[in-house]
Amino acid sequence: MARPGRAPRRAAPGLAVARLVFVALVAICLLTGVAGGLLRLGVVIPATASSEWLGRAGLAHAALMICAFLGTVIALERAVAVKLRAAFAAPLASALGGICLLAGQAAVAAWLLVAASLVFAWVNVVVVRRQSAPHTQLLLAAAGTWLAGNVLYAMGEGSGAVLPWWFAFLVMTIAAERLEMTRLMRRRPAAPWLLLAVLGAMAAGAAWSWLSPRAGGVLYGLSLLLLAWWLVTYDIARRTVFAQGLSRYMAVCLLGGYVWLGVAGVAWIATALGHPWRDTALHALGLGFIFSMMMGHAPVILPAIARVKLQFGWPFYLPLAALHLSLAVRLGWGSLEAARRVTGAQWNAASIALFAATIAGAVIAWRIRSNAQEGA
Known part of the structure; x- marks a missing residue:
């Protein structure tokens, strides 16, 4: 039974x-x-x-x-x-x-x-009306940045005006979720206000990039750097990395992503100042930071969305390691040699495919285990 x-x-x-x-x-x-x-x-x-x-x-x-x-x-x-x-x-x-x-x-x-x-x-x-809190208000602000970017995109504006808003949507959404988690640990009273100031600078940099790509880009990159500092300083991941199982895996994903967020900040400033670091700025942020966050949160979020359960295990570390190594090849060695850049990009794609396969395998593994327990 x-x-x-x-x-x-x-x-x-x-x-x-x-x-x-x-x-x-x-x-x-x-x-x-x-x-x-x-x-x-x-x-x-x-x-x-x-x-x-x-x-x-x-x-x-x-x-x-x-x-x-x-x-x-x-x-x-x-x-x-x-x-x-x-x-x-x-x-x-x-x-x-x-x-x-x-x-x-x-x-x-x-x-x-x-x-x-x-x-x-x-x-x-609706979310803010149900629960008015700093992190839900920040989620609403993130939604506003997505709307701003999409309106500019529909108006035919170029990537220099649109991408800062689109990335702000993703970064602010992640920051809001991490702000909520900081409630689980002792923090300075000024921490939420510091975060809001950093993200306010990010929104200002996105808006300024439309009018002055150089000045706006420098401010935007600086906000990414400051956000990386805030997350490393206040996020609970620096403690849960010493835990076991899923908690440790999520912390490794987060901390690795924060490193790439800092790299993206430096590269964004360099790009705004005329240096050829655009690929590093976009993909250190889009893959190194955002996809690391996605890999870390997927075992928790996917069951809620798709109504499936996952069997977590060490294989989850394989696509994560592949992502970071491929980015190191693409954005490090690849900055000096075009062929390595292409190789790194191919490995980026392979790491995403490996993660999808890992998720599918975890779903199958959980069902096998569940059926075995039911048959016992």
Whole structure:
């Protein structure tokens, strides 16, 4: 006889189909975004060489990765949390925006992203009304930066104006979640105010980058550096890294990401001052920091979104190590030799694929273990 509580409750057929649709849309946006990023470095996946969407994916690489993939995942998480059907309009619109980008409907895609961020902002207003706290207010501010970036994108502004806002959305969302976790440890009363000041500087740098890329870029990069300092100083990860199991893994992901956040800050300033560090600035932030955070939080967030359970184990460290090593090759050695840069980018893609395989294996491992326990 099955033991109660051993397996997640079976979803209604309609909900199961909806989850599969979202999983498929997110997977398409991620895979095509990665393929587009490789294309920008001259690497073409053989099976996609003659596909029309590949060139579009290359042009829309940032929009696919930040808005259509990560934006959809974050919006899904928030929709599940607030338990409002209307909230799912945000991730649906952002995912469909990615599909429209691949279909060559760039204008439709851009306004779908605007619609997604508008609904997402409303969802965060609901969250603040339910629980008004510094971290929920910061989540609402992060939603506002996504909306600002999407409006500029729909207006046809270039990456110099749009990317700071898009990255601010992701960085501020992560910072808000880490701010909430600092409540679990003793901290100086000024710590939350310091964080708000740093993130205020980030928003100011994003806005200034539209008018003055040099001055705005320097301020933006400085805010990334200061945020890395704040996280290393106040985040609970510097204590939980000495724990065991999942807590230690998450801490390793976080602390490694904070290092890359500091690298991104230096590279962003250097780029604004005219040095050829743009690839380092974008990918130390997008892959080194943000994807490290994603890898660390996935074992906790994915079960809530997809209603699956994972068997955590040492294999989770493999894609994490591969990500950091591939970034070191791409942004370190690759800054001196173009071929190594391409190799590093290919390894970046491989580390993401390895992480997806690890997640799938963890789901299967948990089901095998659960069935064995039920049969005992």
